[in-house]
Structures are given as structure tokens and as C-alpha cells.
Amino acid sequence: MNSGIPLHIKQLVKKQNGIQLGPVDLQLEPNMTYALLGANGSGKSALLKCCMNLMKPSAGTIEIYGKSYWQGETGIRQLIAFSPDPLEGCELFTLRQMGEMIAPWHPAWEHPDFLKRAEQFKIPLDKRYESMSPGERKKVALTLALSTQAPMLLLDEPANGLDIESRNRLKQMLVADSERIERTVLMTTHSVEDIRQFADQILLLKDGIIEGPFDKDALVESWRRVWLSIDKLPDLSKIPGVLEYSGSPYPHFVTRDWQSAMNYLTKAQIDIIRDQPLSLDELVERLLNE
Amino acid sequence: MAGIQLPIQISEHSREPIYHQIEQQLISFIVSGHLKPGMPLPSIRALASDLSCSVITVNRAYQNLEQRKFIETVQGKGTFVANIQAEEKQHVADESLHQAFRAAVEMSLRLQNDEARTRETFEKVLAEILKERGINR
Numbered sequence: 001m002n003s004g005i006p007l008h009i010k011q012l013v014k015k016q017n018g019i020q021l022g023p024v025d026l027q028l029e030p031n032m033t034y035a036l037l038g039a040n041g042s043g044k045s046a047l048l049k050c051c052m053n054l055m056k057p058s059a060g061t062i063e064i065y066g067k068s069y070w071q072g073e074t075g076i077r078q079l080i081a082f083s084p085d086p087l088e089g090c091e092l093f094t095l096r097q098m099g100e101m102i103a104p105w106h107p108a109w110e111h112p113d114f115l116k117r118a119e120q121f122k123i124p125l126d127k128r129y130e131s132m133s134p135g136e137r138k139k140v141a142l143t144l145a146l147s148t149q150a151p152m153l154l155l156d157e158p159a160n161g162l163d164i165e166s167r168n169r170l171k172q173m174l175v176a177d178s179e180r181i182e183r184t185v186l187m188t189t190h191s192v193e194d195i196r197q198f199a200d201q202i203l204l205l206k207d208g209i210i211e212g213p214f215d216k217d218a219l220v221e222s223w224r225r226v227w228l229s230i231d232k233l234p235d236l237s238k239i240p241g242v243l244e245y246s247g248s249p250y251p252h253f254v255t256r257d258w259q260s261a262m263n264y265l266t267k268a269q270i271d272i273i274r275d276q277p278l279s280l281d282e283l284v285e286r287l288l289n290e
Numbered sequence: 291m292a293g294i295q296l297p298i299q300i301s302e303h304s305r306e307p308i309y310h311q312i313e314q315q316l317i318s319f320i321v322s323g324h325l326k327p328g329m330p331l332p333s334i335r336a337l338a339s340d341l342s343c344s345v346i347t348v349n350r351a352y353q354n355l356e357q358r359k360f361i362e363t364v365q366g367k368g369t370f371v372a373n374i375q376a377e378e379k380q381h382v383a384d385e386s387l388h389q390a391f392r393a394a395v396e397m398s399l400r401l402q403n404d405e406a407r408t409r410e411t412f413e414k415v416l417a418e419i420l421k422e423r424g425i426n427r
Contacts, residue, residue, distance in 0.1 A: 171339060175335055178333070200344035201344065216343075217308050217343050218346075220302055221308070277302045
């Protein structure tokens with residue numbers, strides 16, 4: 001449908017309140033869901049806002065399916081949609097009114113599809129945004145973004161405040177949409193559960209710089225904790241990828257390169273009592289602090 | 291609401307890569323006839339979502355299965371169980387039996403049993419099961 005790279009960021013820099021984001025270079029592949037992780041205040045939301053032209057970068061370029069904002073917004077608006085956290089400035093409107101206002105900007109918008117999403121999320125169409133709960137507001141933002149049918153979706157904390165049922169609906173909608181739309185999703189999150197349930201690849205934002213993308217399953221497979229028999233301890237400096245070691249009472253280490261570590265230990269004839277993947281919480285914390 | 295549900299179970303704790311676990315389980319359903327030729331498989335995104343793994347992993351499993359002709363993808367329609375040959379079925383069945391015996395023999399040797407003892411145990415188990423099933427030798 002759309003040829004080219006869904007989102008291509010080149011040498012993007014954004015300076016704000018004495019903090020610098022970037023230079024960021026990033027290229028997303030179609031049909032993938034990326035989780036963008038980073039500490040509070042690391043600039044995740046600023047990066048998404050730059051991609052939506054809601055914030056002007058200090059330097060660098062952003063292309064959405066090969067189109068840039070300086071060439072005019074009209075062509076881009078149908079290619080990318082954003083669910084901000086929080087959605088602001090619509091206090092006096094109802095979801096129905098917001099839908100009516102946005103629809104003309106998005107040629108692929110279908111009213112029945114919009115109504116269906118609102119129904120699946122159980123959001124009242126005629127309730128004013130200002131009197132909605134945080135969870136309902138979140139669902140309004142998601143309904144509007146998803147109804148644009150845009151192939152590139154930017155979701156800022158999409159499941160934050162959603163009840164379990166709504167979160168399941170969101171998951172199902174994204175799966176169902178992917179049967180029709182070649183869709184790429186970039187979402188920020190602080191929730192390990194979101195990473196587990198939604199993400200294919202992980203991006204880290206650390207000190208203004210993006211690391212990754214990393215294949216989520218490959219990370220889980222390669223980062224492991226290994227317990228060793230106490231009888232014969234290896235020379236740790238030689239084990240590939242060892243990050244942390246504890247000698248007693250049960251010698252064990254964490255490696256980021258499990259396969260190579262195993263090969264080394266087998267060759268050195270060192271007994272492994274057990275090896276286990278890290279929990280996703282621990283893995284993410286280690287990735288962010290590495 | 292729910293799409294095609296397959297009884298696939300993956301374990302992160304296993305040393306077997308996830309794509310390989312998916313592949314092996316699908317092969318066993320196909321070879322055992324629980325999945326029949328022409329039956330639809332979930333889309334890559336749907337299966338990844340059900341298993342909470344990445345589409346990269348499911349894609350890899352599907353590609354390997356397609357290469358081995360267990361499944362086939364029809365452009366615009368989806369992925370289906372292929373019509374596999376009887377020899378291929380036999381081959382896979384033999385292979386898994388072989389692996390199961392290997393694991394048992396390895397365990398026996400780990401327990402310091404010698405060849406005679408290992409063979410004796412096998413004969414004992416075989417006799418036991420034949421008797422349970424009322425099969426006369």
C-alpha cells in the first residue's frame with residue numbers, strides 16, 4: 001500500500017529546558033510494534049511530538065513514508081496518527097463531536113468503524129470529555145487515533161489507566177487492524193506487561209540517544225542467569241557476556257550472551273546446575289541502566 | 291471475538307528457542323492429524339499476540355514450516371496446513387521416537403547403568419505396556 005519506510009528520523013536534535021534529545025537516527029520497519037522505553041523525563045513524548053510536527057526539532061529531519069512536513073502536512077496527515085498522554089484541549093466536547101471534527105481530515109475514516117470502536121471500548125458518545133475518568137479519556141484518544149486508519153501509529157502510554165477489559169480490546173483491535181492495514185506502531189510505555197503483550201521490538205532512550213531496535217524475544221533468549229556447581233569455578237573474565245557474578249553460597253552469574261557463555265562452560269567442562277531467563281522487569285532495568 | 295486458537299504452549303524457561311518450540315508443536319499437530327490439510331492457521335500477528343512473543347519469532351517459525359512444506363501461504367488469503375506426504379509423516383514420527391529413546395538411554399547412562407541394565411529396563415517396560423494393553427507376545 002505505502003511503499004517506503006514508515007518513519008525515518010535522521011540526526012534529529014531537540015533542545016528544551018537545557019536538556020538535549022538526540023542526535024536521534026531511527027528507521028522503523030513496516031508491520032512491527034516498537035516499545036520505546038526510557039526513564040521519566042528522558043524525552044520519549046518530545047520525540048513523538050516532533051514526529052507529529054507538534055514540536056519543532058532544533059535540527060534534523062523526519063520522514064513519514066518518505067514525506068516531510070516542510071512539503072506540506074496534508075499528505076502526511078493520513079499516514080500517521082497520535083494518541084497523546086494525556087489528550088488535551090477537548091474538555092468541552094463529546095467523543096461524537098470530536099469524531100465529526102477530525103473525520104474530514106482523514107480520507108480513510110469510516111463512521112461505522114469509529115462507532116464500533118467506541119462501542120467495543122464502552123465509551124459514551126455524548127458525554128463531555130471534561131467529565132470523563134482518566135481511563136475513558138485514554139480510550140477517547142485511542143479511538144480517535146485508531147479510527148484514522150493511519151498505517152503509522154504513535155501511542156504515548158496507550159494502556160495507562162485502562163481497565164483489563166479495555167486493554168484486551170485494544171490488543172484485539174490492533175491484531176484485527178493488522179489484517180487490513182500494513183501497520184507500524186511506536187508506543188512509549190513504563191509497563192512490563194505492555195512490552196510483553198504488545199511489542200515486537202524494543203527501543204531504549206538513554207541520555208537523549210536511541211539504542212536499538214532489539215528483537216524482544218532475542219533479548220529474552222540471550223540474557224540469562226546461570227548457576228554453577230561449586231566444585232569447579234571458572235575464570236569469570238573468560239565467560240562471554242558476564243555482567244554480574246555472585247560467588248557464595250550459590251555461585252551464579254548473569255550473561256547477556258547465553259549461547260556463547262554455554263559454549264565456553266561446556267568446553268571448560270564446568271557443570272551448570274541451572275540457567276533461567278531474567279524476568280522482563282529485571283531485563284528492562286538492566287538494559288536501561290547498562 | 292477470538293480468532294483461531296491453537297493449543298501451543300511456549301516456555302521462556304526452555305533452552306529451546308521460541309520459534310523452534312512453535313515449529314515443533316505445529317509439526318506434531320500436523321503429523322498426528324489434529325491439524326488437517328487445508329485448515330487455516332492464525333495470522334502471524336494474531337499468533338504472536340496470543341503467545342506474547344514477537345512477530346519476528348512467529349514469522350521465522352512459519353517460514354521454516356513453509357520451507358519444509360508443512361504449511362502454505364496463499365497470497366491475500368492466509369496460511370493453511372499443507373497436504374503432507376505419508377513418507378514425510380513417517381519420517382517425522384520416526385524422528386520423534388528416536389529422540390524419545392535417546393533421552394531415555396541418556397538418562398539410564400547418567401544413572402550409571404551399563405548397556406545390559408539399560409536393555410533389560412527397556413525390555414521390562416515393553417513387556418509391562420504390552421501386558422497392560424492385553425497384547426500377547
